[in-house]
Amino acid sequence: MAAAEASQTPGKWEVFHQKFVVEERYMEPRARKALHTTAAMLALLGVTLFVVTLMGVLQKNGLALDDAAAESGLLAIRSEPLTVVMIVLAVVFGPIGLPIIVLVVTVAWGLLAKHAWRPMLLAAAMLTGVGLAQIIGRSVARERPPVSLMLFGADTTFSFPSGHVLGASDFLLVLTFLVFSRHRNPKIAVISFVCAGVGVVLAALSRIYLGYHWLTDAVASVALSLVVLGAVIALDTWRTARVPGETVTGELADPES
Secondary structure, X not given: OHHHHHHHOXXXXXXXXXXXXXXXXXXXXXXHHHHHHHHHHHHHHHHHHHHHHHHHHXXXXXXXXXXXXXXXXXXXXXXXXXXXXXXXXXXXXOXXXXXXXXXXXXXXXXXXXXXXXXXXXXXXXHHHHHHHHHHHHHHHOOOOOOHHHOOOOOOOOOOOOXXXXXXXXXXXXXXXXXXXXXXXXXXXXXHHHHHHHHHHHHHHHHHHHOOOOOHHHHHHHHHHHHHHHHHHHHHHHHHHEEOOOOXXXXXXXXXXX
């Protein structure tokens, strides 16, 4: 009896192997098509918004004309308590705080979950955002607002796009999709995305309020994040979503796992 139970208990190698077996799930054909459509629309919206914003920045027209007004409006409401809140947001979504949060979340999720597919997707999305911010920032080479407006120390790196906002958007939006897209109750997913959207807006406002970015820097970051989110949805759907009758190549996971 003990020998039979031992034979049924997966060994360490099998458990490790199962981590990298991509989870698969059944859904209705219409639901899978909707995910593909959503991914394409998000990517198209993101690319369009980014190009429009970039053209405005380079030509100093369009959305860029609102940069000074947005900066002045937030400067007018500065107060000590609000500044503390904005600094906390900047630290949480900054180059030290956010990587630590992402590392803890991905490692813990990868260890605790049966499959590591979604944590790896989250990590890949975050790395993609970092790469885009570095490449575009050096290519555009836009100056930040005057140092005299900065409330948390001088920063002379490039301004466009905002790395803080791009990181916050990627983390909140991609994590929300990966966690709640499997849930059977769509209301929960909607509420979660609304909360993620609020977090993105707060991250953007903090960077403008503290004097480190222009409005268009934040808009461009959100646009890039929509492209990353669309790519994640497309890849996750292509690799894990199966309709009845299709061949399952990995292990079929529970829809709410």
